Amino acid sequence: MLTIKNLHAGIEEKDILKGINLQVNPGEVHAIMGPNGSGKSTLSSVIAGKEEYEVTEGDIVFEGENINEFAPEERAHNGIFLSFQYPVEIPGVTVTNFIKTAINETRKARGLEEMPANEMLKLIREKSELLEIDRKFLSRSLNEGFSGGEKKRNEIFQMAMLEPKLAILDETDSGLDIDALRIVSNGVNKLRSKDNAVVVITHYQRLLEYIVPDFVHVLLDGKIVKSGGKELALELEEKGYDWLKQELSV
């Protein structure tokens, strides 16, 4: 589904990603862990097409197509979704208005008619119930004044509405209380199928108990330095990253 080959990216003179290789197949869950500042969010933004970052080398291939030059919305239309580590506040635009626009613009791009209003309402009701989101929330301005946890839950609500092929969840677990973590994970798991894939970026093993990964990768200074099964996450939780750094410098 997603193949990243020798990806180098950064801003102006600063290289942040220094040769990433990653293969994600349909049905898989990948976890990416790594210390602060190692490049996890940059990687997810680059996959989603943030123009601020310049790709200097390498390829991102999604469903057989090189998407290096695709605009963010085109990537979204192709089925890529990024749950932001820091969701942006959009004053004056309600959650409902926003999600309707996102869905209909995506449908338009795929050559489909707009979703009929009653179908949209039904879908919104269904997905907000799944994520236990109060209806009142939906008429508020997007993310404005939302608590940290509320923002994250709202991200997953949007994901559930858009049903992407590839979902990248950048620290969706941080800021969530224990119940919310369960609800959000449940929401993510509902979306999983043999055709979809999920990449979760996290600092904590706890999330991975709910969303069980097939692969765990460690990102260190812009490179994936180690990959393994879910037990790697446990090992990292126990030992931190220093042993890896030492191992590497040897």
Place this chain on the structure above:
Amino acid sequence: MDLKEKLVSSFMAFEGQIDVDAPVHEIRSEAIKVFEQKGFPTKKEESWKYTSLNALLKNDYTVFPKEESALQFQDVKKYFLHEIDSYKIVFVDGIYSSYLSETSHEGLDVCLMSAALSKPKYRLIIDNYFNKIAPKDDGLTALNTAFSREGAFINIPKGKVVEKPIQILHFSTGKESALMLQPRNLVVVGENAHVQIIERHQSLTENPVLTNSVTEIHANRNSIVDYYKIQNDAQTASLIDNTYIAQKKHSHASVHTFSLGGNITRNNLNFYHLDERIDSTLKGITIIGDKQHVDHSTLVHHAQPNCESHQDYKGIYADKSTGVFNGKVLVDKIAQKTNAFQQNNNILIDDRAVINTKPQLEIFADDVKCSHGCTIGQLDEEALFYLQSRGIPSKEARALLMYGFANNVLASVKIDEVKKRIKKLIAMKLNVNIGFEL
């Protein structure tokens, strides 16, 4: 002969045309003297520093519109809020169009200034209210006063809640190669009365039009006046709008100004508080591009205790457009417990666009709550990426952000059809056709 000379010499001819015995005769003669002395404002004046009329004054305007030009309703229907029942006072090239209008004298007066100025039964009202709040020393206002003959006269008696909004429309047909208009409106709202007014100026051709409009509004005790100005005129039409509002005890007055088009638009909006517990609302959305220019010059004079004023102006400037916000709040020494809020936020979506924003707070009372804030920024790139990453294309994402930015100004609009119309005009202006409720 420059325009000023032309106007002054035309005045004689004009005076002869109308009733010399009319009560306003003297007011007119005084006014033309003031105009003769002051002339048109120049950039040397502090309050006109950023708005130049020079280019406009070069046109050879026709100052006396002749007979009415026929317009078919179908051709201008789109400029009316035709979805709702309303009173209409319509002018074509400055001449009243009885065909397009729908006036009334049943339980209220929604009619013509010319009638009010000439008929004896309105004499008392004219004596009490005409030219009473418009300042005597302002050149443009004096010019309008000197030539004041036509416009809307709205007189709402005590206790009358007017259910239907009143639309005032001015069309210019381009029959004259250049046309100058001086509409004069008088609105008197009685105690406990309630009225809603929508005003629009629309030029139908590319021939230059300069409108110098004066509106006086008297909001008596406990009355509610809501005024909506829809400014989306042709590229060659300019407007100087001078609006003066005097409020009495417990009255609420609001003016929403939507400036979405036109060549040069200057809004002089002035509120005067004559008593306590008054509420004034001044809101605006400006979205312009090309070389358009919009100048909002507001004044709220808090002259009595326990009053409130709320100002909120949002501006979005593209291309080489320029904007001015000059918001003056004056709080007299006796005006204790004043709450005065002022907000002006701007987005420049082009490096070449310019906004000059200048809040002026002059506060002489000590127990007041006054705040003001102004911001000038660009569209937030992070927000843009966020929307795009959810599948909303760049153009629509920008529009959504701009709409969100200006949106809260619409919250206080009480007529749904006005709200819908403005949203539609904004969508047109932003050149998008998207699913969100614009």
